[in-house]
Amino acid sequence: MYNMCVKKALIFTVIFSFIGACIAPGISETLKNEGNQKMDDDISISSTMINYELNKDEKIDLLSIDVGWQWAKRAGGTGYDIGNSVSVDGNGNTYITGGFDDAVDFGSYSLTSQGGLDVFIAKLNSNGDWQWAKRAGGTSSDEGVGVSVDINGNTYITGYFKGTVDFGSYSLTSQGSFDVFIAKLNSNGDWQWAKRAGGTGSDRGDSISVDGNGNIYITGGFDNTLDVFIAKLDTNGDWQWTKIAGGIDDDYGYGVSVDINGNTYITGDFYDTVDFGTYSLTSQGSWDVFIAKLDTNGDWQWAKRAGGTGSDRGYGVSVDINGNTYITGHFKNTVDFGSYSLTSQGGLDVFIAKLNSNGDWQWAKRAGGTGYDIGNSVSVDINGNTYITGGFDDAADFGTYSL
Template identity: 30%
Template sequence: MKKRTLLFAGAALALGCGPAEPPPPPAGSAFSVRAGGSSCDLGAEVATGADGHVAVVGTFAGTIDFGGGPLDSAGSSDIVFATFDAEGKPGPAARFGGPAQDGIPRVVAVDGGSWVIAVNTQTELDLGGGPLTPPGAAGAAIGKLDAQGKHVYSTMLGATVSGMAAGGSDAVVATGSFSGSLVLGGETLTSAGATDVFVTKLDGKGAPTWSRAFGSASLESGMAVAVDGSGNVLLGGGLLAPVDFGGGATSHAGGVDAVLVKLDANGDHVFTKTFGDAADQVIQAVSTDAQGNVFVAGLFEGRLDFGSGELASQGRDLFVAKLDPSGAELWSRTFRLTSAEWDDSAPRIAADPDGGLVVTGMFTDALNLGGVPLEGFGQTDIYVARYNAAGKHLDSRSFGDPSYQLAGGLVVDRTGAAVITGSFYGTVDFGQGPLESAGECDIYLARFAP
């Protein structure tokens, strides 16, 4: 796979509980559901609110029903948004899209039981407030929905969004890539090369409060993003050349280097750290815990060192690491992946309320995440693993059958329950009985009680 593809890092979720937050919701139940028709329907991302409710977004064609009634697509692929309570009871759902194929959506939970979704699109898209048109060849439609799935605001960015996180006080932080000029509020960002990275904070009405752009004469693409309980922004990704994120030009050891950037709540630079050697390394997911510690995960070749000694790959391997708020390593782990593609095997991570970490993704053949080795059932399978605050392995499981199962999004709620989404062919069982696909591939949503 080309190196430029490796830079499109997956999104990550931030989790932080401040002292003013309400008590955690009831623990809820483990449940799993499927939705889909005769076409291939994809589960993309999942979020959870303070009340324990869950929202899932994905794409579908034809008809789809999450339990609240059928939704019909208008084109070859539409966006689906569906909600559930912590017991698995379906809530409001909606579809968005036109005659053309729509991009992969993202979702985060914000204050008041509302949700913010983002969809990259090359054509006009209506998120409920009227048609939005990209200013150039492509753009990102961002919209807020209330607890009933009704439109609150929507806006179009002239860029591609690769990551989004709740920013506190009903705000969101979005990051991604753009070329040429990007107008955000009253500010115009100009790229230094083919594509640059942007990050912006949007208030509760979708208006930018601050925006930043970072780049070089080379190619920089979208990054993963998380926001800690103090409003600091964490960006993770990969670099092909030195870039100045506000603290001076980074080092560059060769190939693609992993990079972690911390900005404060006003978008000002706190630190930049790069990791890697002449091979390829990339951070594909970022999360934070209630103490402001930072988790990163991704794939790497060669060697990388987060501060406590080198991790050496045996080919293309998975890494996870926990850093303190200053970026110093607390612990790191590496796991052997076989037949790993940069995009397909990108991990998803989320911190839990106790400072531990949940990791999900997909694998082929076999994978040992620190416990009993997991054996693959078939083509690709899903794994879920949990570690405590010190990095000790607590649990790991695999799910699949002889066909394909694909990882999508992950979130951990304030009770410690993990929720995953993605897609599957054939049959998959998350512990509540088998789910069987109705068509080419269906969306799954599974909640594991704390």
């Protein structure tokens, strides 16, 4: 058996990644973001696959692939339109959600809000062609904040709404101020169900994840003095369990991820002292980062903090096949991730950190400059390579790479 290692480095605006994979002769290995090109008689690269044939006596060398933009699309109208979350299925189809005002177009698909901000969910194929676009909402402000897709191409979204809103033929009514919604569409964009959660305060769903069995996990914040919630529903939208965490001050869940065993991981921020079941955390000054794990039954397994005297928040979380957890967000001044210490260059800086399945810190890295820099989302592939996206102000460094 002859193997050739293929590596690529991808740097552009606010996304960076380092990917490594080994390809056996005659075997295609799925990678991400390869250019569509023909290199020679032995190497062929399509939109998502790379295939390389090695003869017995060929020298094994390093192949470097310079990856470029594949496509870019716009959507919107004359009002306020925002995309908040994106998810990709196994066939390279892309799903986005957010909010829009007035009338918007997604290619040839047009949507019109009922008044104020409405929810949109839209699908593009692997070439960036719009497949469908759907709206949901009412006369108040309603917004899609998180999206996830299962192995069958069903799409799940969460966010917030106020008053009475429609998701196709499904209608929801909030109890007071803003409530949480969770809704499901099939691969054709047909609404399957819609559920609400909340009370008389201000409640919002911020992140959503789905496991291999179609179970759905959401996190966000609820009530006037915000606390963290994490909840599980089955594929039919029936509630399985709900858990809360928090203290006397504002605490919020921004990101959720689920592993292959149905364990759930959430990240966000907290102030002062908070409880995650029997696990208690105390911030060092202002808001600190938390990362916590629950098992498939919703029982807390561990909770960890990171931060310093500044304002530190965890926004995105992802878990690999071995149960290692990766989080990103922002920090200010000097912060600790267990025994790992980071110092910002001026304003807010990006952090990316890893914990093992027991919640032990493995490493922590920073990126950014003297401006306002933030990590919003993180993803990890089957080889443990990590990808983050976010925003930066002025000049920023990512290791030896400068933007």
